[in-house]
Amino acid sequence: MNSSCLKVFPMALRWLSLVWLFFGLVASVSAQLKFDVSAQFRIDVSGIGLTQMPITIMTFRGEAVSSQKISDIVRADLERSGQFRAIGAGVDGLDELALPNLSAFRQAGSDALVSGSVVALPDGRFDVRFRLWDVVKGQDLGGQSYAVSSSDLRLAAHRIADYVYERLTGDKGAFSTRIAYVTKAAQRYRLWVSDADGENAQAALTSPEPIISPAWSPDGTQLAYVSFEARKPVIYVHSVGSGKRRLVANFKGSNSAPAWSPDSKTLVATLSRDGGSQLFALNAAGGDPRRLIQSNSIDTEPVFSHDGRLIYFVSDRGGGPQIYKMSASGQGIERVTFSGTYNISPALSPDGRWMAYISRVGGAFKLFLLELGTGNLRELTTTSADENPSFAPNSKLLMYATQQQGREALMTTTLDGKVKARLSGQSGDIREPDWGPFFKP
Amino acid sequence: MTKFLLSCCVAVLLAACGTSVPLSDVPVADGTVKTLGTDTPGVGGTGNVITGNGVAQVDVGKRADQVVAPAAPNTVYFDYDSYVVKPEFQSVITAQARIIKSKPAQRVAIEGHTDERGGREYNLALGQRRAEAVVSALSILGVAPSQMEAVSFGKEKPVMMGADEAAFSKNRRAEIRLQ
Numbered sequence: 001m002n003s004s005c006l007k008v009f010p011m012a013l014r015w016l017s018l019v020w021l022f023f024g025l026v027a028s029v030s031a032q033l034k035f036d037v038s039a040q041f042r043i044d045v046s047g048i049g050l051t052q053m054p055i056t057i058m059t060f061r062g063e064a065v066s067s068q069k070i071s072d073i074v075r076a077d078l079e080r081s082g083q084f085r086a087i088g089a090g091v092d093g094l095d096e097l098a099l100p101n102l103s104a105f106r107q108a109g110s111d112a113l114v115s116g117s118v119v120a121l122p123d124g125r126f127d128v129r130f131r132l133w134d135v136v137k138g139q140d141l142g143g144q145s146y147a148v149s150s151s152d153l154r155l156a157a158h159r160i161a162d163y164v165y166e167r168l169t170g171d172k173g174a175f176s177t178r179i180a181y182v183t184k185a186a187q188r189y190r191l192w193v194s195d196a197d198g199e200n201a202q203a204a205l206t207s208p209e210p211i212i213s214p215a216w217s218p219d220g221t222q223l224a225y226v227s228f229e230a231r232k233p234v235i236y237v238h239s240v241g242s243g244k245r246r247l248v249a250n251f252k253g254s255n256s257a258p259a260w261s262p263d264s265k266t267l268v269a270t271l272s273r274d275g276g277s278q279l280f281a282l283n284a285a286g287g288d289p290r291r292l293i294q295s296n297s298i299d300t301e302p303v304f305s306h307d308g309r310l311i312y313f314v315s316d317r318g319g320g321p322q323i324y325k326m327s328a329s330g331q332g333i334e335r336v337t338f339s340g341t342y343n344i345s346p347a348l349s350p351d352g353r354w355m356a357y358i359s360r361v362g363g364a365f366k367l368f369l370l371e372l373g374t375g376n377l378r379e380l381t382t383t384s385a386d387e388n389p390s391f392a393p394n395s396k397l398l399m400y401a402t403q404q405q406g407r408e409a410l411m412t413t414t415l416d417g418k419v420k421a422r423l424s425g426q427s428g429d430i431r432e433p434d435w436g437p438f439f440k441p
Numbered sequence: 442m443t444k445f446l447l448s449c450c451v452a453v454l455l456a457a458c459g460t461s462v463p464l465s466d467v468p469v470a471d472g473t474v475k476t477l478g479t480d481t482p483g484v485g486g487t488g489n490v491i492t493g494n495g496v497a498q499v500d501v502g503k504r505a506d507q508v509v510a511p512a513a514p515n516t517v518y519f520d521y522d523s524y525v526v527k528p529e530f531q532s533v534i535t536a537q538a539r540i541i542k543s544k545p546a547q548r549v550a551i552e553g554h555t556d557e558r559g560g561r562e563y564n565l566a567l568g569q570r571r572a573e574a575v576v577s578a579l580s581i582l583g584v585a586p587s588q589m590e591a592v593s594f595g596k597e598k599p600v601m602m603g604a605d606e607a608a609f610s611k612n613r614r615a616e617i618r619l620q
Contacts, residue, residue: 193496202496208503210597212561226565229501232550232592233565243497254569254593257562270566272591275573277566298566314563321563344560358560365559387560432561 050418052085053168056110056135061095061117066126068153070118070160076197077161077175080412081397082419083168096131096143105135112168114160116143118153125149128156132164141167154200174392178436179399180204180214180223181410185428191225193240196392196435198410198423204240215258216436223434224248224258224267235269237284248282249289257300260284261328262308268292270300279313279330292330303346304328312336312346312355323357337370339377345388349395354415356380356389356398367400369415380417390435399423399433513540515617517575518610521556524570526578534575537617538582545585548620551575553593554600556609561595568593568615575615 057075078084087110094100095117105113116130131143144163146156155176162173177196182189189211194201205211209228216223223238233256235249249255253272260267267282271289277298280289293299297317304311305325312325320341326333337343342360349355355370364384370377385403392399392412399412404422408429413420423430515537517530526534541549553572555564572591580586601608 203498204496205499205501207501209501210594212565212595212597227501228594228597232552232590233594238499241495241497243499245499252590254565254591256565270562272569272573272593277569298563298570300566301560301562342559344563360559363558 050082053083053111054087054109055084055112055114055164055168056088056105056108057086058094058113058115060115060128060130062120063118065120066118066153067150068157070116070128070153070157071114073154073157073197073199074114074161074164077158077173078164080197080419080421081165081173081175082414082416083165096129100133102133102135102138105133110135112141112164114164116160121147126153126156128153128160130160130163132167154195158195158197171396172394172438174394174396174435174438177393177438178216178220179390180216180432180434180436181401181426181430182211182214182432183426183428183430184210184408191223191238192426193223198426198430201426204238204243212432213257214432214434215260216434217260218262218264218437220437220439224260226256226258235267237267246286248284248286251289257302259302259304259311261304262306268302268304268311270302279311293326293333301345303348305348306350306352312348314344314346323355343368347389347391347398349391350393351395353395354391356391356400358386358389367398367402367413369398369417378415378417380413380415381411381420383411388432390433392435393438399435401431401433511618513537517571517615517617519571519613519615521609521613522567524567524574526574531578533617534578535582538579538584540619541579541584541588542582544619545588547588549584549589550618550620551579551589551591552616552618553591554598554612554614554616555596556612557596557599557604558609559596561597565593565595565597568595571613571615575617579617 055078057071060070063070075086079086088108094115096115098115100113100115113133113135114130116128119127121127125147127145127147129143129145132141134141146159148156158176161175165173175196178193179196180191180193182191187208189207189209190203191205191211191214192201193204204223207227207229212226214223214225221240223240225236225238226233227236233254234247235255235258237246237248248267249269249271251271251273255269255271257270258267265284267284268279269282270277271280276296277300279292279299279302281292282289295317297315299313299315301314302311309328310325311328312323314321315324321344322335323337323343323346324333324335340359340361343357345358347356353372355372357368358365359368365386367380367386367389368377369380383402387401389398389400397412397414399410402409402411408431410423410430410433411420412423513536514533517526517533541547551572553568555568569591572593576589576591579589599612601611
């Protein structure tokens with residue numbers, strides 16, 4: 001409500017409106033700001049100087065009838081991004097059609113509001129609708145509706161979070177993407193594909209032997225990984241939808257560390273078929289491997305830059321393991337990491353700005369972030385057994401494996417290290433995360 | 442009900458003030474009606490798809506190749522960050538070389554391992570070095586390279602659990618396995 005508007009009102013009406021506003025505010029704030037404690041996973045916020053947008057995600061009208069609490073999923077997604085702080089949970093009944101009392105939400109400290117509904121359709125699907133409001137400007141920022149099967153309700157919720165994230169931050173949301181990871185439980189190894197929050201996990205592969213180094217194909221339909229099921233490490237490419245697998249590297253010795261070129265045509269991998277651990281390029285469709293570089297050192301953990309022109313990799317040619325880069329054809333090797341005596345597992349952000357990696361500090365293995373353009377370096381964690389970082393496709397979050405209370409766990413962190421979340425959805429040891437690409441329609 | 446009336450009053454007042462908030466019957470979705478589950482790779486689809494997110498399950502099953510217990514000591518242990526075969530394990534190498542040479546058709550896997558510290562892929566490469574060091578030691582004693590394959594399990598298959606040197610020292614090893 002703006003003040004210039006009030007001037008045209010007679011005095012009595014102005015007084016009346018203020019009274020109504022006051023009561024409306026008290027009623028809605030007390031009912032709507034009941035803090036929700038049923039978060040999907042714990043989110044740790046540390047450090048000062050955080051700029052988080054306060055947002056209210058109303059309980060969606062009718063979401064109790066669906067198998068998924070849409071508003072909880074949206075809220076957890078947005079909080080995990082580190083960009084938002086959820087305040088209030090709200091009352092049932094304020095859906096996407098309702099005209100919310102925005103000034104009450106503004107008084108309560110909220111900058112944005114999401115309301116919506118879930119309706120069961122006669123064919124068994126659900127109609128999920130929402131609307132986003134800019135509380136500060138009093139603007140309707142639009143909404144969407146989705147007709148989904150019960151199993152896609154989570155996906156609808158992640159799409160809503162993507163919409164909100166993009167409208168409010170200007171960056172594309174990466175909540176409706178998928179991740180892959182490996183669990184070890186009761187001597188069974190499983191490769192899982194799940195939502196980006198670790199939920200809705202489905203086993204793609206179950207094996208009595210270890211599975212490591214899953215890597216999504218750039219189109220998000222296939223996973224390359226290393227399986228020990230033949231009592232040695234070999235590389236498969238696995239179509240996630242069909243379950244069809246292709247053995248792409250089963251040469252004498254060890255075959256490991258597959259990395260996709262951005263055009264999906266080439267896999268670079270570490271092969272020991274000619275002795276040592278050396279980098280080779282393989283045609284993803286099959287064919288003889290082509291040696292990229294020849295050395296007496298360990299060369300492994302290749303990863304392509306976003307534009308496909310460079311390959312970053314780990315080599316101990318200088319003594320301990322360090323990260324190097326070279327052209328995709330194996331020319332012009334340059335060292336990238338200089339601080340520390342043990343730097344491994346490079347991950348490059350899709351926007352080309354960052355390299356995350358693991359560095360040994362004292363006896364601890366810790367996640368670091370290097371800004372490639374400036375050389376600025378950040379230590380992101382306080383844990384001591386970090387492994388295998390992987391960027392969200394929007395380059396705004398990192399996922400990594402670590403150990404907490406003696407168990408292997410997956411975490412996400414913002415790039416400033418201030419907001420971390422432990423992914424739930426699995427018990428036991430969870431490891432080897434790889435964040436898949438954006439879905440391409 | 443009271444709350445509803447209050448909200449209505451506030452809404453009417455807000456609308457009367459000429460804000461940009463539409464009064465009622467807000468059109469849903471701005472014409473954007475998206476159907477999830479059909480237009481997205483991995484969502485929906487046909488074939489062996491089990492659920493909407495399209496992950497087919499593959500089970501490799503039980504371990505096929507049961508490992509035969511070795512007839513003689515077959516494990517060489519290594520120092521931290523080292524792949525040097527220590528003199529005290531030369532007797533293991535010598536005895537194994539004699540067995541392998543007596544069976545020219547015998548295929549042998551030399552499996553390298555590391556302790557749990559550090560990355561999985563880098564440890565795989567370190568384990569490969571240990572396996573290849575044992576292959577070299579065996580070939581010096583006359584074992585045909587064609588009989589041997591050096592492979593690595595990195596830190597994936599420790600024989601002793603634990604985060605202390607007692608466990609680490611048992612896990613930094615190469616095993617000579619007749620296949």
